[in-house]
Amino acid sequence: RGASGALLLRASDLGRLRPGEWLNDNAVEMAIRLTERLQLGPRARALAHVMSTVFFSRLSSRSDVALAALAADYDRVRRWTKRADVFSKTLLLVPVHSRGHWSLIAVINPAAAARRFRAMASVVDPVRAGLADAEATMVQRGADPEAAAELVRARAAQLGVDTSDPMHFAPLLGRLPSVRVAPQHTPRARVSVRRRQKGSGSGSAR
Structure with a gap:
């Protein structure tokens, strides 16, 4: 992954797509990015942002090592997204790996x-x-x-x-009182990852 946010895939990552293999963080991120690129139009992509597959695991960890890694990741993400204000987006997607399963958090209207x-x-x-x-x-x-x-x-x-x-x-x-938000245009786009595989062989090893 370089300064432009490009995803580096190795042969071992592609091998995770074989039947019976567990998906790792790179394979999941590739699937999400391909779905975003192929199923969403330019306007919908401009209103959505996908976080890194390691973002949530490091954010939720309490260890000093994880916090230091999160701080370093935050600096990198801040450079990658310096032209993208996530709080101006309509949709924020956060991949989550927990207990051998992958899921996807969708934050609608992050500013609210x-x-x-x-x-x-x-x-x-x-x-x-x-x-x-x-x-x-x-x-x-x-x-x-x-x-x-x-x-x-x-x-x-x-x-x-x-x-x-x-x-x-x-x-x-x-x-708490409800927070009322002015209606915004939300693109009618469906995001789905067709392949569903249990587990992650190296979801935390990056």
């Missing part, structure tokens, strides 16, 4: 989704901060630290807040 997440953060962050303060207060008053932490986790579960995951909002979503 970003506003929604900002609204969720404004509700959840104070709740999470309040739970942390309550835990500290219990410990200061002589409570066992592990017992205090368990009580806070139980209360967080009742509220639908995962205190360990900053992207988890659960039932609090229902308390």
Whole structure:
């Protein structure tokens, strides 16, 4: 993959297309890009953007190595997409590899989704901060630290807040006002990958 975003395919990647083989990240990305190029017209392609097949796995990982790799990938993607504002797109496609299966997340109107997440953060962050303060207060008053932490986790579960995951909002979503978005032209295009294969031989080895 070069600065232009071209996809480099090796013979081993093409071998993944044989019956009985598990698809790897390059094979999946090739299928998505071919579908995008062959089934979408120029206008539809201008309104859509496909993320890298390793983007989600590195984004969702918590290890320091993965975060460093994600930062490097972010810099590369920022250079590749410097002429493409993803928040001006109508459709954002994110390939996901998890537990031996491939799936595709479709984000319709990413700009509205970003506003929604900002609204969720404004509700959840104070709740999470309040739970942390309550835990500290219990410990200061002589409570066992592990017992205090368990009580806070139980209360967080009742509220639908995962205190360990900053992207988890659960039932609090229902308390937020809906975000109204001005209607935009959405191309009538169907994106489908006909070949469906279980697993990925090297989905995480890049």
